[in-house]
Amino acid sequence: MSLNVELLETSFNKVKPHANEFASSFYSNLFTTYPEAKPLFANTNMKEQGKKLLASLVLVVENIRKPEVLSDSLKGLGARHVKYGALPEHYPLVGNALLMTFEQFLKDDWTPETKQAWVDAYGAITEIMLEGADYSADVLNLDNQTRADKMKPDY
Template sequence: MSLNVELLEQSFEKVKPRADEFAASFYDNLFAAHPEVKPLFAETNMAKQRKLLLASLVLVVENLRKPEVLEKALKNLGAKHVGYGTVPQHYPAVGEAILTTFEQYLQQDWTPEVKQAWVDAFGAISTLMLDGAKEDYALETV
């Protein structure tokens, strides 16, 4: 699977100056479109959660050219999310919210090519996280 690394890097650079605001908007978008996931965050420190989201996005973008590093990190992240109550059905909601947020922040720079780059990236991220979640779940059921 090949991702458009240049477009992902360039578009992420454009939102970085407003990263904190971007993360807050992501959760606003997620909860507005999918209120069913809000209870998962009932005990969550949202300021810390926003920082974790940004750290994850930075990790992804900075390691796009190092797939082996990225694969391991995303599988670990997926395994961690099992413990938070995340189920596979939550992933499309997160993908939708991330795309909506990028669209809001990139505005005229949210071209069909950039959108496709992020759709592809989120698909790859989800697949690896879900692989990690399955591995973790399999370990717990042994």
């Protein structure tokens, strides 16, 4: 799959000046739409968590033209998420909350092309993170269609 790198970069640069509000809105969207995700963050400093989210997004966008750097970083991130209790079925929830948040912040710049660029990017990120996550075979026995169905926003 080829990613629309330019569109990812330009759209992300438009939300960067509002980075803290973006992170706060992301978690608000996640917990409002998917309250089942909230327990994963029960013992989390949410201000620090917001910084981690932003750092991860910056890492992705700044290294999107360097797949070898990005791949190693995302595999490590996937491995750490296992320790936090994240499961493969949580990834679509996060993806949908991320899309909602981009839509809120980009407003008229949230075009079908921009949305598709982020759907594709998040799909690629998820695949790489899951490669780095050491889940047992039965946990990973989610067929791709299930994951794809969950990535269709219901908003």
